[in-house]
Amino acid sequence: MTRPLLTLAAALLALPGLAQRLHSPSHKLALQFGLSPAGEPTYQLSYGNRPVLKPSRLGVAVQGQSGFAQGLTVVRIDSTQHDDTWQPVWGEVKSIRNHYRELLVTLQQPGPEQRQVQVRFRLFDDGLGFRYEWPRQPNLQYFTVTGEQTEFNLPADHKAFWIPGDYDSNEYAYTTSRLSQVDSSPIKAIEQKSAPQRVQTPLMLKSADGLYVNIHEAALVNYPAMMLNVNPQTFGLTAQLVPSATGAAAYLQAPEHTPWRTVVVADNAPAILASKLILNLNEPSQLPETSWIRPQKFVGVWWEMHVNRSSWNYSDASNLKLADTDWQALKPHGHHGANTANVKRYIDFAAQHGLQSVLVEGWNVGWEDWAGNWKEEVFDFVTSYPDFNVAELQQYAAAKGVKLIMHHETSGSVTNYERRQDRALDFMKAHGYDAVKTGYVGRIIPRGEHHDGQWMVNHYNRTAQHMAQRQIMVDMHESVRPTGLHRTYPNWLANEAARGNEFNAWSEGNPPEHETILPFTRLMGGPMDYTPGIFRLQLESWNPERNKGRQVHTTLAKQLALYVTMYSPLQMAADLPEAYEQHPDAFQFIKDVAVDWDDTRILQAEPGEYLTIARQAKGSREWYLGAITDEQARQQTVKLDFLPAGQKYQAIIYADAKGASWDKNPEAYQIRRQTVDRKTTLKLPLAPGGGAAVSLKPLGAN
Structure with a gap:
């Protein structure tokens, strides 16, 4: 009141x-x-x-x-x-x-x-x-x-965790420095070079006497x-x-x-992450009915392109025009990922393991000429490549009880997308899609506008509203960083809007501290589609020639822990099915972990160093716990006093094995089980760049 x-x-x-x-x-x-x-x-x-x-x-x-x-x-x-x-x-x-x-x-x-x-x-x-x-x-x-x-x-002169104030990209690794030392000039710009002393929000700060301040x-x-x-x-x-x-x-x-300018303040780091101030400053849900909105886990034809096992484009042709090209006549190069047989493989995997959906990227024509040309018409969002049978896959997925997630990459041509959006959403509804991942890679059209300017902010918000009217859930990539609007439009499940897990596949990668900083920065405004769950961490085995020396900068156990520490109601099991089939015991945690929660406890936290979170699954007595560290090995002592009194639980602990490390031995893990209750204290060894994940399932009533 x-x-x-x-x-x-x-x-x-x-x-x-x-x-x-x-x-x-x-x-x-x-x-x-x-x-x-x-x-x-x-x-x-x-x-x-x-x-x-x-x-x-x-x-x-x-x-x-x-x-x-x-x-x-x-x-x-x-x-x-x-x-x-x-x-x-x-x-x-x-x-x-x-x-x-x-x-x-x-x-x-x-x-x-x-x-x-x-x-x-x-x-x-x-x-x-x-x-x-x-x-x-x-x-x-x-x-x-x-x-x-x-x-x-x-x-x-507080310690600051910052990225450059780039008007067109948030996809940077974080720098930790004093405010007096902020200087982005040595950092390679992705899109629009930032002024040297300009930084983005959310900006995380820590004073010398232990006061934590977050500005967004x-x-x-x-x-x-x-x-x-x-x-x-x-x-x-x-x-x-x-x-x-x-x-x-x-x-x-x-x-x-x-918008509201926000300053979150606490004398301890966990309280920053527990704050709901930003959500409270947003308007209540504008949707009259929300039963169709379903938090979920999914797999997808996606990571295989990043590790050079397949491609988004269907052919090696170039200089194509959307309206004039005879796509049926194009000569395929033979490694197009979004083909009917391959998508069925992912549908089968999702159905077998209880995952709700399959994302497919590269299904629609235009990928031969999609990036870097500032081109107006690249995609029409309704025409599939010759080897992708929309109707057949719709029927196949429905028979397996699996949904397909649409992909709309705009290549930055937002005027083109807005012209075609109604037809694209009609196409989705006609073929059983009720969720879409949008993308905005490249320079924005209208030319001269920025990803984070007023024109594009209005586009993102209109898109969320428009899709809500069609009962479609949306996950936006390369968008402005979120500010709590998922309260107002709860069909807006997630954004990327930061340097995600994919950077490990085709750049110097994300440093081990990255995931310990993101909850204090990017995630303050809303959930992130970080795409965790990579099991094959040394990437040369997928394509030795093109992936030489590339690897994900975490251990396998840390990838499991990210499902708890990197909150999102839309979580991807991002690796290829064959990577999970090699580690079915570890994959069990991904199958079990929830994506919607009744309670969250921030147990231990320090930006840039470590994070331990426990969450209670929605409508359940089950709890899940994730603990992660930066490049330093640690042992986290975790009290389970958040569990209900008088109830025993089976704890399944997925931890780094002895000798594990993100750089030398990332896939070494161990799984152990023990009976616990609220008086139990767990000791979780975290390897350099490592983590631990714990499922806590109630045993019979006591």
């Missing part, structure tokens, strides 16, 4: 420098709002007696007028408090408490037009959210935002993503909005508001 706390009228608030203070519900955090002598709105945040943010300016620059950054007066302050509990359609916990105190400050420009902006603050015990709002008013209708003055001024945003709608410019001398961060093709940031019409 929401109830007012106070309202202060304009006569009391026109005084320069007047400060307004707000405490979180349990008084863990304190917010102070004020105006500078120049009429600049400012705020600061403290955790107990420890500063989180020093006085930091607020404001929005608007094209063709004075903007909303200085010369402002306060005309009204309202304060309320709110406390309720809601249930997500799927997620890491069964229910979420939404408890905050709110401050709404109405500010007014000088002059006769008296344009107003409101700053709405919501202060939780685990952090702060705030946004700018423009109410309906006679002298502000259409306006163009050129930037923000929003600052996050830190009190010291929530509910990114009709606005560009926020990056952060770092001042290495003052340790201040300033919002940098991704520009549009015109150079402006956002085109708005009042009434309107920005």
